[in-house]
Amino acid sequence: MTPPILEARGLQAGYGEGLVLRGVDIAVRPGEAIGLMGRNGMGKTTLIRTLLGQLPARAGQVLADGRDITREATFRRAQRGIAVVPEGRGVFASLSVMENLLLAARPDADGRTPWPLERVLTTFPRLAQRARNRGDQLSGGEQQMLAIGRALMTNPRLLILDEATEGLAPLLRDEIWRTIRTIREAGLACIVVDKTVGAVLSVVDRAEILVKGSLVWSGRPDALRADPELMHRHLGV
Numbered sequence: 001m002t003p004p005i006l007e008a009r010g011l012q013a014g015y016g017e018g019l020v021l022r023g024v025d026i027a028v029r030p031g032e033a034i035g036l037m038g039r040n041g042m043g044k045t046t047l048i049r050t051l052l053g054q055l056p057a058r059a060g061q062v063l064a065d066g067r068d069i070t071r072e073a074t075f076r077r078a079q080r081g082i083a084v085v086p087e088g089r090g091v092f093a094s095l096s097v098m099e100n101l102l103l104a105a106r107p108d109a110d111g112r113t114p115w116p117l118e119r120v121l122t123t124f125p126r127l128a129q130r131a132r133n134r135g136d137q138l139s140g141g142e143q144q145m146l147a148i149g150r151a152l153m154t155n156p157r158l159l160i161l162d163e164a165t166e167g168l169a170p171l172l173r174d175e176i177w178r179t180i181r182t183i184r185e186a187g188l189a190c191i192v193v194d195k196t197v198g199a200v201l202s203v204v205d206r207a208e209i210l211v212k213g214s215l216v217w218s219g220r221p222d223a224l225r226a227d228p229e230l231m232h233r234h235l236g237v
């Protein structure tokens with residue numbers, strides 16, 4: 001069987017004296033979409049940061065395609081096709097939409113470009129309309145689309161979206177969810193973190209619930225929806 005694109009085994013990490021992740025096992029296979037769920041402060045962002053190498057692992061392993069990358073630098077992981085749309089977006093304010101996109105462009109590790117500029121602009125028609133506008137002239141929703149567009153320009157195999165719809169008006173949220181669905185249908189693997197539980201469950205293949213740095217439940221979205229008590233206890237809905 002093809003090994004997972006990204007995997008954690010017994011992963012522990014934290015800040016200062018405190019341990020946040022208490023031995024997490026998780027794997028994302030090619031084309032799979034995972035919803036990483038849990039109440040505030042349970043460790044979702046910490047897990048993503050540790051998978052990306054932005055925070056060191058204290059114990060356990062991170063593997064990419066079956067290879068141990070626990071000590072590998074963040075930029076090397078990005079070269080392996082792991083792209084992130086961070087909380088807070090990271091768009092260059094003084095550059096145009098087009099410049100933001102072109103600056104991010106690079107082929108994948110095999111030299112292919114499944115996401116050329118034209119495809120990104122077709123996926124986000126709003127970005128095409130705003131091509132000459134500066135990053136700081138965009139609405140919050142447009143900035144978010146640009147952040148996702150920039151990630152796609154790196155031709156990733158796995159896209160990690162942390163709070164992709166945070167702070168956006170409902171209509172813009174719907175537009176972001178529609179594009180995430182399009183990206184999914186294109187076969188790109190994703191990890192999605194978002195407070196809108198219903199929307200996350202509508203786009204992922206599997207949900208994983210974190211409680212105090214441990215994964216306590218993993219399963220299909222319909223199994224989670226069918227268990228209101230579980231949803232209430234761990235997700236507060």
Ligand SMILES: Nc1ncnc2c1ncn2[C@@H]1O[C@H](COP(=O)(O)OP(=O)(O)OP(=O)(O)O)[C@@H](O)[C@H]1O
Binds near residue numbers: 039040041045
């Ligand atoms: N830079 C930091 N320094 C110290 N503690 C931190 C830091 N970042 C997060 N924490 C703590 O680590 C724990 C997990 O936080 P994390 O941000 O990973 O949770 P989360 O599940 O992503 O929650 P949220 O939805 O609120 O972002 C929390 O107790 C938080 O206070």
